[in-house]
């Protein structure tokens with residue numbers, strides 16, 4: 001028997017309509033690439049979304065299922081694109097501007113974008129490959145001066161595109177399972193693959209993310225959206241802000257630590273999201289130049305790669321700011337797990353609390369996780385046994401876009417993450433490594449993540465990335481590449497070995513250390529271990 005409740009489609013249009021009806025007075029503030037500050041209301045943004053919807057359908061003939069690309073930083077117009085494109089039933093494909101030109105060309109041709117909306121400052125990146133883009137009919141320039149010159153064909157300025165369009169547009173009826181947006185994986189482990197989000201998955205993900213046990217967002221918050229809109233839809237925050245009525249602050253390309261701290265202070269930011277590299281930069285800058293007034297920032301949401309325990313401890317002790325760690329992937333929209341202390345942890349010591357918070361946390365409602373042994377059997381939740389992390393849920397991928405090879409899915413419907421983790425008795429998951437980054441020395445697994453976290457706790461070490469290198473006797477052994485805070489301030493191998501001896505047994509401790517200027521990073525700011533391994537194998541790691 002069916003329930004007798006309304007069939008109310010969960011679409012991004014309902015998010016936009018809700019944001020406009022309840023929070024039309026709330027603000028979207030953008031810091032433009034030149035540092036200028038722009039501010040307008042959700043209500044103004046709503047009207048521009050409708051003008052955009054008219055322009056897309058009337059001027060460009062975009063219809064349901066068409067792909068429309070964005071190549072842009074975080075700012076007001078990019079939020080309009082999220083809602084305007086998806087609202088008419090087209091797919092908002094956010095292209096990662098930091099990928100190589102070969103990858104960008106591949107992604108645009110693979111997705112078959114018909115129109116690309118592009119920031120004026122990013123135009124040179126696409127000009128080079130424009131002749132190779134087979135399906136793009138129009139380019140729309142965002143924030144371009146009137147006399148802006150480009151070799152891109154068929155261009156129009158964004159403001160000109162929407163200027164004479166009506167503010168009235170009736171959204172078409174959409175099925176909540178229709179596609180609304182697409183991101184490609186950043187290709188850390190191979191060619192980028194398209195992840196096609198549905199309206200329903202996007203809506204449900206946003207409501208789950210907003211909850212107190214997840215990102216804990218309300219209309220009292222002012223949020224700095226540091227995670228780029230081209231990376232997993234800024235972790236879903238452009239949707240969360242309209243549902244929760246929180247003020248949105250968009251940094252565009254102002255992402256250096258000084259610029260971020262300035263926005264934290266001026267806008268009295270209460271929450272912000274970012275990968276660990278961003279927060280490490282902010283922390284070191286705050287230590288160097290402590291703010292005169294206590295920051296309004298209560299919590300930073302951090303994830304995307306392992307968060308050093310020392311970073312969480314430092315922020316907490318030095319500035320009273322809590323790090324909320326989350327785990328996720330492009331394929332999981334991204335939120336999968338969140339690490340928060342629970343009521344039963346209140347009596348624990350600070351060190352014990354930190355150990356829990358440094359884990360990747362428990363699955364949020366709507367997501368299930370499990371770990372699986374090499375032979376396919378389920379691994380126990382004892383906090384010790386490592387297994388491949390598998391996930392399923394309402395906003396987890398069921399198949400990659402246009403990809404025949406779907407071997408990352410199990411026969412019983414779980415997604416294989418490629419991460420190796422443990423899960424403890426309370427359901428707290430802890431990432432130990434990615435399958436490809438694991439080090440197997442003399443038949444024993446060594447967690448590179450744990451070694452990195454311990455090394456980065458050393459006051460003189462800024463970054464540490466550990467990879468496996470070949471070894472005649474043990475097959476593989478760990479090698480630590482290290483960036484010092486101050487190059488003049490040397491650290492000896494012996495000192496590091498002694499530091500690690502506190503937490504690791506002898507065979508797990510690297511004997512090899514190389515001191516480098518910077519750890520190579522991926523397009524989204526993660527340690528690029530593939531690149532470190534390549535540099536090592538070519539003798540260039542120094």
Ligand code: ADP
Nearest residue numbers: 185186187188303304305306326327328329330
């Ligand atoms: P890509 O897979 O292309 O690197 P994603 O952004 O989807 O791009 O990366 C997802 C991966 O990032 C996860 O599989 C995991 O390895 C890593 N990751 C995400 N969050 C965390 C976290 N909190 N701690 C450790 N690793 C994380």
